[in-house]
Amino acid sequence: MGILRYGLESVPLGIDTAGVIRKVGSNVRNVAVGDRIFALAPHGCITSRLVLPSSLAVKLPDDLSFEDAATMPCCFATAIHSLLDVGGMVKGQVSLPFESNRVQL
8 A cells, every 4th residue: 555565574563543743834825723633643653742734634623532433544544555456446346345244153
């Protein structure tokens, strides 16, 4: 997907994050100081302060907690990559999800 390099040494622990914007660069238009966001942090996010491109940050809806939001970026990016890039899905097609975690005894 172009966000992470391949190889065991290049993938950091923790690439999903959520928090509050404290500073923004002069050319940033999609988020502002004080915004609650979730993001992909390609260089890792296990830190108390994080700097990343604004294109990787998305504003949180008011009813979404930081805890829930921090679990979403990588999962959604994986699903989009799987459908569009690997599966070749195009406009007008439909994906029919099947339950894959059912255990039958």
